[in-house]
Amino acid sequence: MTHTIRERRKLLARVRRIRGQVAAIEHALDSEAGCESVMQLIAGVRGAIAGLMAEVVEDHVRTHLVDAERHPGALDGEATEQLLAVVRTYLK
Amino acid sequence: MTHTIRERRKLLARVRRIRGQVAAIEHALDSEAGCESVMQLIAGVRGAIAGLMAEVVEDHVRTHLVDAERHPGALDGEATEQLLAVVRTYLK
Amino acid sequence: MTHTIRERRKLLARVRRIRGQVAAIEHALDSEAGCESVMQLIAGVRGAIAGLMAEVVEDHVRTHLVDAERHPGALDGEATEQLLAVVRTYLK
Amino acid sequence: MTHTIRERRKLLARVRRIRGQVAAIEHALDSEAGCESVMQLIAGVRGAIAGLMAEVVEDHVRTHLVDAERHPGALDGEATEQLLAVVRTYLK
Numbered sequence: 001m002t003h004t005i006r007e008r009r010k011l012l013a014r015v016r017r018i019r020g021q022v023a024a025i026e027h028a029l030d031s032e033a034g035c036e037s038v039m040q041l042i043a044g045v046r047g048a049i050a051g052l053m054a055e056v057v058e059d060h061v062r063t064h065l066v067d068a069e070r071h072p073g074a075l076d077g078e079a080t081e082q083l084l085a086v087v088r089t090y091l092k
Numbered sequence: 093m094t095h096t097i098r099e100r101r102k103l104l105a106r107v108r109r110i111r112g113q114v115a116a117i118e119h120a121l122d123s124e125a126g127c128e129s130v131m132q133l134i135a136g137v138r139g140a141i142a143g144l145m146a147e148v149v150e151d152h153v154r155t156h157l158v159d160a161e162r163h164p165g166a167l168d169g170e171a172t173e174q175l176l177a178v179v180r181t182y183l184k
Numbered sequence: 185m186t187h188t189i190r191e192r193r194k195l196l197a198r199v200r201r202i203r204g205q206v207a208a209i210e211h212a213l214d215s216e217a218g219c220e221s222v223m224q225l226i227a228g229v230r231g232a233i234a235g236l237m238a239e240v241v242e243d244h245v246r247t248h249l250v251d252a253e254r255h256p257g258a259l260d261g262e263a264t265e266q267l268l269a270v271v272r273t274y275l276k
Numbered sequence: 277m278t279h280t281i282r283e284r285r286k287l288l289a290r291v292r293r294i295r296g297q298v299a300a301i302e303h304a305l306d307s308e309a310g311c312e313s314v315m316q317l318i319a320g321v322r323g324a325i326a327g328l329m330a331e332v333v334e335d336h337v338r339t340h341l342v343d344a345e346r347h348p349g350a351l352d353g354e355a356t357e358q359l360l361a362v363v364r365t366y367l368k
Contacts, residue, residue, distance in 0.1 A: 035332060
């Protein structure tokens, strides 16, 4: 029940970008950047973390809620999309 | 695919409480209450709305993602709990 | 230190709209509307409550953090805008 | 209008912890950890980022909204605490 390699690569690319964004906050604090830049950088990481969570949750819903091999077609497509729309709204 | 009567009653009770809380904000503004009370009342409605959404989403996940009559046992219990734990964290 | 009448009117108009939106959720549950409509209506109230809170917070910052009669010009305009930009991001 | 050295050290310590938490997400994805662990690690970073933002915003409000040397005593202590209480509620 693990992620496909392709999905994992996409997630890893996201996490590496976030690592760079966190390093930028550290650099901004080290170089005594103003509050405004620091707050903008933090808001950027927050958005990126939300995007990462939305992607992992979506993947979890599509892949793990139903074992598609044992129960093919059991996951209702429309209800799944409705759920993911709410998840995205709240993870923005 | 509608909610059971019992579940609907619980949701209606929540919505009616929220209606009362919104009326309290209106009353506070009308009676020129201070910013602090108004902000606390609004924060209360926000929490209650989040709780309502969490309950509807949970109900949606448990009832609608899989048609349990056609696909009994297809919804993975553990994966469902993991999803709902994340939903509750974000809807707090 | 209360709000101006004009500001209070704007806030009251917002609260009344929210009251109508909450009534719509109640109606949707009463008429056995689907989960999707209910979740969309709840998400709408959540956004409206966030907008109301942003407006009250903005008003609070501009009016109450500094008594402008006793300390004219003491509230830094640029720093205030930076703060309110963060508040709006988080209250979205 | 920069932060004091002591405040900056506290913020840097927080950012370094977050950097470690992001590295843990990367490691979890690399080692094919389950969705649940990954979602919990992401939720942890989200909370830590919210805590960091709350601290920077608090610092910004206390230090930059009013130039305390030119306008001593102009920032209203009670109104400031009310604002920060709302900020903390929303940044949780």
